[in-house]
Amino acid sequence: MTSIPRRGLLAGAGSALLGLTLAGCDQIGRNPGVRATLARAEGLTMAAQRLILSRTALAREFTPADISPDFRANGSLRPAGTAYRDLVTNNFADWRLEVGGLVERPLSLSLADLRARPARTQITRHDCVEGWSSIGQWTGARLSALLEEAVLKPEARYIVFHCADRLDAFAEGDRGLYYESIDLIDAFHEQTILAYEMNGADLPVKHGAPLRLRVERQLGYKHAKYVIRIEAVESFAHIAGGQGGFWEDRGYEWYAGI
Amino acid sequence: MSDEADRREPLQPRPRIRHSLLVRLTHWINVLVLLVLLGSGLQIFNAHPALYWGHASTFAEPWVAMTAEPKGQGLAGYTQVGGLKVETTGLLGLSDGERRGFPAWATLPSYRSLAEGRRWHFFFAWLFVFNGLAYLAWGLLSGHFRRDLAPKGGELAPRHLWAEIKDHLALRFPHGRYNALQKLAYLAVIFGLLPLMVLSGLGMSPGVNAAWPWTFELFGGRQSARTIHFLSAMAIVAFVLVHLAMVLASGPLRQLQGMITGGETPPPAPGAHP
Numbered sequence: 001m002t003s004i005p006r007r008g009l010l011a012g013a014g015s016a017l018l019g020l021t022l023a024g025c026d027q028i029g030r031n032p033g034v035r036a037t038l039a040r041a042e043g044l045t046m047a048a049q050r051l052i053l054s055r056t057a058l059a060r061e062f063t064p065a066d067i068s069p070d071f072r073a074n075g076s077l078r079p080a081g082t083a084y085r086d087l088v089t090n091n092f093a094d095w096r097l098e099v100g101g102l103v104e105r106p107l108s109l110s111l112a113d114l115r116a117r118p119a120r121t122q123i124t125r126h127d128c129v130e131g132w133s134s135i136g137q138w139t140g141a142r143l144s145a146l147l148e149e150a151v152l153k154p155e156a157r158y159i160v161f162h163c164a165d166r167l168d169a170f171a172e173g174d175r176g177l178y179y180e181s182i183d184l185i186d187a188f189h190e191q192t193i194l195a196y197e198m199n200g201a202d203l204p205v206k207h208g209a210p211l212r213l214r215v216e217r218q219l220g221y222k223h224a225k226y227v228i229r230i231e232a233v234e235s236f237a238h239i240a241g242g243q244g245g246f247w248e249d250r251g252y253e254w255y256a257g258i
Numbered sequence: 259m260s261d262e263a264d265r266r267e268p269l270q271p272r273p274r275i276r277h278s279l280l281v282r283l284t285h286w287i288n289v290l291v292l293l294v295l296l297g298s299g300l301q302i303f304n305a306h307p308a309l310y311w312g313h314a315s316t317f318a319e320p321w322v323a324m325t326a327e328p329k330g331q332g333l334a335g336y337t338q339v340g341g342l343k344v345e346t347t348g349l350l351g352l353s354d355g356e357r358r359g360f361p362a363w364a365t366l367p368s369y370r371s372l373a374e375g376r377r378w379h380f381f382f383a384w385l386f387v388f389n390g391l392a393y394l395a396w397g398l399l400s401g402h403f404r405r406d407l408a409p410k411g412g413e414l415a416p417r418h419l420w421a422e423i424k425d426h427l428a429l430r431f432p433h434g435r436y437n438a439l440q441k442l443a444y445l446a447v448i449f450g451l452l453p454l455m456v457l458s459g460l461g462m463s464p465g466v467n468a469a470w471p472w473t474f475e476l477f478g479g480r481q482s483a484r485t486i487h488f489l490s491a492m493a494i495v496a497f498v499l500v501h502l503a504m505v506l507a508s509g510p511l512r513q514l515q516g517m518i519t520g521g522e523t524p525p526p527a528p529g530a531h532p
Contacts, residue, residue, distance in 0.1 A: 026367045029374060041381035053469035060471050068314045125313060127464045131306040132315040133480050217468040251373030257465025258380065
C-alpha cells in the first residue's frame, strides 16, 4: 500500500509547514501594515460597545463582604524623587490638583477642597489587563461635578490625567511619565470619580495616593494613579507618544472596555 | 420537441457535493482563525498564568498556576492544578530558561508581548464571529443543519450508537454521510463550545459586564468566565486533535480533497436506502 509512506510524507510536510508558520508569524506581526490592520479591531470593538450597550450603564457594585483582602497594586508603587517624598511626609497638605486646558474656569484644589466636592462611594471590581481581578471600595470626588465647575469649552473632547510618577525611567522627557485619557462619555459617567479613599481609609501610596482615577468600565491601566493635573483637550496627539496614555504609547488599546 | 429531448443526457442521479462551498470556505477560515486565537490567547494567559473561580482573584489560592521556582542551582517550572503540583520544566512555567506559562512555540507572538497578543486576539475574535455567523445563517437557510447534522430517527438509539462505537474502535468508517457520533461531536462544538468561547470572552470585558451583568453572572464571576474561556479553548484543542486523528484514520487524502474541492458522495450501493 502506498498510503503509509504518503501519510509519513504528509505528516513531515505538515510539521515543516507548522514550523515555518510559527517563525513567520513574528515576522508578519512586525509588519507596520499588519499592525495597523490588527489595530483597527479596536475601533470596531469601541463602536460596537458604544452602539449596542447603554452609555450610562453602571458597573456592578459589590458588598463589603466581597472586598478583596489581597488587592494587588501594579505599575508605580511609590513615585521616585524628593517632591513626592516631601508630599508624603507632609501628609499631602501641600498637594494641589490643577484642572485646566480647555476650561472656562481653571481650578486648583487641595485635598480638603476635593473632599468638600460632591462625592461617591462604590465597591467595584478592578480588572487588570493581565487577567486578574480584585474588588475594592472607593470614595472620591465625582469627575462630572468638577468638570461642570470648571466649565468645559465646546471644543473639549477628551480629559487627560497627568500623574506624578515616571514609570519608564529610560524614556526621554514626558514620554516616561504616566498619563491617561478618557472621552466625555466616560468622564461624565456616574461612577467616574477621583478617589482619595480606598476601603474606608486614605488611599495608600501603592494605590496612587493621594488621588487616583476610577473609570469602572475599563481595564486597570486606565485608572491613573498619583493624579496631579487634569487637562481638557480637543486631541491628545501632541501629548507624549500621542496615543492617549502611557500604555497606549506602548501598544495597548486606548479603549480598554475589553 | 422530441429532438430536443433526445439530445439530453440520459437521466442520472446528480452526484451530491459532500461539502458545499460555504462549508469549505468557513471551515478553512476557521482553521486559521482558531490557530491565531489559540496562540494569542496563550500569550494573553501568560501575562498572568493562573486561574481562579468567582468574581475576584484569590492570589494565594489559584486553582491552576504555572510558576518557576528555585530547584538546586537553578529554576524549575511547575504546574499546579488543585492540590496537585508537578514539574513541567521545558513546557509549562519555565521554558528556554525563561519564566513563562506556555512556551514560545505555542504563543503569538512567540516573544512576550501582551499588547500584541491582544491586538491579534481581538482582530481575529471579530473574524471568528463574522465567519461563525455566516456559517450559522447558511446552515439554517440551506438546510445543512437539518439535512446533514441533525441525527435521524434511530441514530440516537443506544444500540445504534454502540454499533458505531465498535465501528470506530475497529477503524471502520462508512463513507458518505456523517455518522451519529460525528454529528453529535460537531453539534456539541458548533452550538456548545464555540458559542461558549464567545460568551465567556464577553464575560471578561468590563465594558460588556457593566451593560449586561449576565455575561459574568452566568459563569459566577469574571474570574470564573476566564477559567471557562481557558477550559473551553482546551476542549476545542482536544476536539481538533480527535478530528485530525479521524481524518488520518479514514483516508486523509480523500478527506482533505473533499474539504478543498467539495468531493462527491459515493453512489448508493445497489439496494441501499438513501
